[in-house]
Amino acid sequence: MRDTLPLLEQVPFPAIRRGRLDTLQVNLGYRCNQSCFHCHVNAGPNRTEEMPADVADVVLAFLARRRIATLDITGGAPELNGNFRRLVREARALGVKVMDRCNLTILEQPGKEDLAAFLAVNQVEVVASMPCYLQDNVERQRGKGVFAGSIRGLQKLNAVGYGRDPALALNLVYNPQGPALPPPQAALEADYRRVLGESHGIVFNKLFVLANMPIQRFGTTLVAKGEFEGYLQLLQDAHLDANLDGAMCRNLISVDWRGFVYDCDFNQMLGLPLKRRARQRVHLSELLDEDIAGNPIRVAGHCYGCTAGQGSSCGGALQEAAE
Ligand code: SF4
Ligand code: SF4
Numbered sequence: 503m504r505d506t507l508p509l510l511e512q513v514p515f516p517a518i519r520r521g522r523l524d525t526l527q528v529n530l531g532y533r534c535n536q537s538c539f540h541c542h543v544n545a546g547p548n549r550t551e552e553m554p555a556d557v558a559d560v561v562l563a564f565l566a567r568r569r570i571a572t573l574d575i576t577g578g579a580p581e582l583n584g585n586f587r588r589l590v591r592e593a594r595a596l597g598v599k600v601m602d603r604c605n606l607t608i609l610e611q612p613g614k615e616d617l618a619a620f621l622a623v624n625q626v627e628v629v630a631s632m633p634c635y636l637q638d639n640v641e642r643q644r645g646k647g648v649f650a651g652s653i654r655g656l657q658k659l660n661a662v663g664y665g666r667d668p669a670l671a672l673n674l675v676y677n678p679q680g681p682a683l684p685p686p687q688a689a690l691e692a693d694y695r696r697v698l699g700e701s702h703g704i705v706f707n708k709l710f711v712l713a714n715m716p717i718q719r720f721g722t723t724l725v726a727k728g729e730f731e732g733y734l735q736l737l738q739d740a741h742l743d744a745n746l747d748g749a750m751c752r753n754l755i756s757v758d759w760r761g762f763v764y765d766c767d768f769n770q771m772l773g774l775p776l777k778r779r780a781r782q783r784v785h786l787s788e789l790l791d792e793d794i795a796g797n798p799i800r801v802a803g804h805c806y807g808c809t810a811g812q813g814s815s816c817g818g819a820l821q822e823a824a825e
Contacts, residue, residue, distance in 0.1 A: 513803025606655030
């Protein structure tokens with residue numbers, strides 16, 4: 503696979519620095535029951551990288567010591583990691599809000615029959631990928647059978663109270679099929695609510711609209727099709743300085759399965775670690791007693807994916823989030 507980093511590093515992006523850290527995003531590994539076309543971590547069933555127990559211990563120590571408000575758990579399918587439930591339980595016991603980036607089909611994998619109930623009991627916010635409300639579009643991006651499995655997953659979550667009980671948030675994530683900016687979040691959310699409600703009886707809280715990042719599998723495909731420069735130009739032309747403050751890297755760090763720290767998940771996938779003073783990369787265990795506010799953020803051309811148009815962060819469109 504062709505690495506898009508050398509191309510992205512040639513593209514200047516405004517300098518930004520970290521603000522106050524409130525979210526720890528941890529990637530528990532790259533194993534996943536799916537292998538989606540747009541996956542920016544190249545996850546799949548044959549990946550073996552997984553966060554071990556001693557790194558999960560560091561995550562819990564960091565949450566407690568730095569008084570972090572939110573633990574955002576991602577993967578792969580993070581629920582496949584043997585430390586997932588311990589991390590959730592212990593983080594919740596610390597009073598930390600926990601988010602699970604769930605692919606929905608995991609809810610019906612063998613051995614995961616009680617997963618929806620576990621998430622509900624622990625009041626975990628579920629953020630679920632659902633790239634469209636139409637079967638063809640979902641399956642083109644995520645594979646055959648994924649749409650029906652995702653619908654069943656959403657119904658399971660609804661059945662245990664998600665989307666209905668105010669303590670059980672169920673948010674969906676949309677990203678475009680190809681090299682285009684996402685449509686306005688509010689209008690698309692209304693369409694999702696209508697179609698998923700009328701056709702499948704599904705309720706949810708919010709739709710997060712995210713731009714596709716020109717990295718990993720998606721970036722490589724753009725390069726192969728000769729569309730990489732055009733997509734990057736589209737993102738750059740739509741850049742708004744007003745979106746810089748809301749970029750998720752200002753308040754979040756991303757931790758890989760080995761415990762190394764990045765300014766965001768995208769930088770993690772590009773192999774761009776957070777730099778701290780003379781250190782070219784740092785382990786989470788080295789930051790237990792260190793405040794990294796003010797640290798420069800490592801930026802490159804892919805960052806326009808966060809600042810183009812309505813903006814894009816792990817909580818969806820920035821412009822609408824600010825309203
Ligand atoms: S479900 Fe998510 S992590 Fe798994 S392959 Fe698809 S995009 Fe990647
Ligand atoms: S990709 Fe987005 S979140 Fe990551 S460093 Fe760039 S602006 Fe920040």
